[in-house]
Each structure stands twice: as C-alpha cells, then as structure tokens.
Amino acid sequence: MIELHDVELLDDGRRLTDRPVTLQVRPGRFTAIVGSADVAKTELLRVIAGERRPDAGSVAGAPAGGEAVWIPQGNHLSLALTALENVAVPLIAAGIEGPTAAAHAQEVLEAVGLGESQGHLVEELSGGQQQRVAIARGLAHLSAYLFADEPTTALDAGNRRKMLHLLAERAAHGVAVVVTTNDPDSLAGVADDVLTLD
Known part of the structure; x- marks a missing residue:
C-alpha cells in the first residue's frame, strides 16, 4: 500500500x-x-x-x-513498429519469450478492440487507436x-x-x-x- x-x-x-x-x-x-x-x-x-x-x-x-507499470499521457509508441510489436517488445525486454509475448500482446489488443489492426504500423492508426495500443501495452504487464x-x-x-x-x-x-x-x-x-x- x-x-x-x-x-x-x-x-x-x-x-x-x-x-x-x-x-x-x-x-x-x-x-x-x-x-x-x-x-x-x-x-x-x-x-x-x-x-x-x-x-x-x-x-x-x-x-x-x-x-509498477506506467501508461503515460500521450501514447509514446514507436512509429517504426506495428501495434503488436509495440505491445510485445517491452514484454520481451522484461524477459518473456517472443512467442509468449506475441500471444499475450495479441490477447490484450483484442481486449481493447484492435485485434484486426495489430499488424498495422502506428502511423497507420488513428489517434484514438494509438491511445488504445498504449493502454494495451500497459495492460499487458502484470505488476502490483x-x-x-x-x-x-x-x-x-x-x-x-x-x-x-x-x-x-x-x-x-x-x-x-x-x-x-x-x-x-x-x-x-x-x-x-x-x-x-x-
């Protein structure tokens, strides 16, 4: 607490x-x-x-x-990555194996309503979609x-x-x-x- x-x-x-x-x-x-x-x-x-x-x-x-996980104001996504990669790469950096990270990233993207957009580059997404990717990235991490x-x-x-x-x-x-x-x-x-x- x-x-x-x-x-x-x-x-x-x-x-x-x-x-x-x-x-x-x-x-x-x-x-x-x-x-x-x-x-x-x-x-x-x-x-x-x-x-x-x-x-x-x-x-x-x-x-x-x-x-702790932080979802910052503004999306802070990498424009060079897809929606899926923006969620999965931080998981891989935290020590989760690539296939497991990708599967979990796909799951949270579907939860935020972006399952069909997971392969799109960030610049191809609307501002609202980008923000949902940022939220998915935060939700993907299990923390206190x-x-x-x-x-x-x-x-x-x-x-x-x-x-x-x-x-x-x-x-x-x-x-x-x-x-x-x-x-x-x-x-x-x-x-x-x-x-x-x-």
Whole structure:
C-alpha cells in the first residue's frame, strides 16, 4: 500500500493543489484523481509512483523498480513498429519469450478492440487507436501497481468507458490502479476511490 500524508506540491512557492493531500493507494482498488487540465494531477501521480518527492508531507510504500507499470499521457509508441510489436517488445525486454509475448500482446489488443489492426504500423492508426495500443501495452504487464495519466483523453465516449472498465478489471485482480482524468462522468460505477483536485 502507498500512503500519502499531508502532501503538498509547490511551483515557485505556489501550491499546486487546493489543499494538502492525504491518500491511501491500496491493492485491488481503482483510485481516480480528477481535476481540470490546470491542476497538478500528473505531478501528484508522479509522487505516488515514487518519481517525484513532495515539497511537504510524507509518502510511504512507493513501489520499487519492476513493481509498477506506467501508461503515460500521450501514447509514446514507436512509429517504426506495428501495434503488436509495440505491445510485445517491452514484454520481451522484461524477459518473456517472443512467442509468449506475441500471444499475450495479441490477447490484450483484442481486449481493447484492435485485434484486426495489430499488424498495422502506428502511423497507420488513428489517434484514438494509438491511445488504445498504449493502454494495451500497459495492460499487458502484470505488476502490483498500474499508473495511467489521462489514458482516455483521445477516445470517444464508448471506448473511454471500455478502457476504464479494463483498468478496473486489473484492480479486481488485486492490482492497485491509479488513473488521472478530467472527465469525472466516465468514472461512474468504475472507480472505488475518487480524489478531486481544484
């Protein structure tokens, strides 16, 4: 479990959140951090993930290397690879054999609705499809923590809900899932815990 107690984030002495943040990120829970584009959702997520120290307050239990998967804002895909390769190559780099990695990559691409597009190069995919490949890449890794920074921004309403439900399934299997979003309406019936920043 990751625990934040009275965490504050500052930028040139200006507080980035409306109040100190106290939060528990627990296994098997889907935690959503909600707020408009100008609040420090990403910076708070980086604190939770152990990538940034808070300017005040404390963090306990930040994940060690290999315990967490990060789905970054923007897709960060390799344009030289196909959708399948973008999902499979990180698995191979993590020590999974090629055929097993490819089979698992195919499975998660089908789950995000891209089974028929797995052989397409990234540049041949729409922005929404690319984002779903990035989500599939994150879902392919089995880890204790999954952090997703605005993962559904480029998606239509139907795909947004579908992707959030796939992330919630990871939580249902014991993963601690933390997602930032500026779309609180899509979280109805999905998130277990919601932190709203102003």
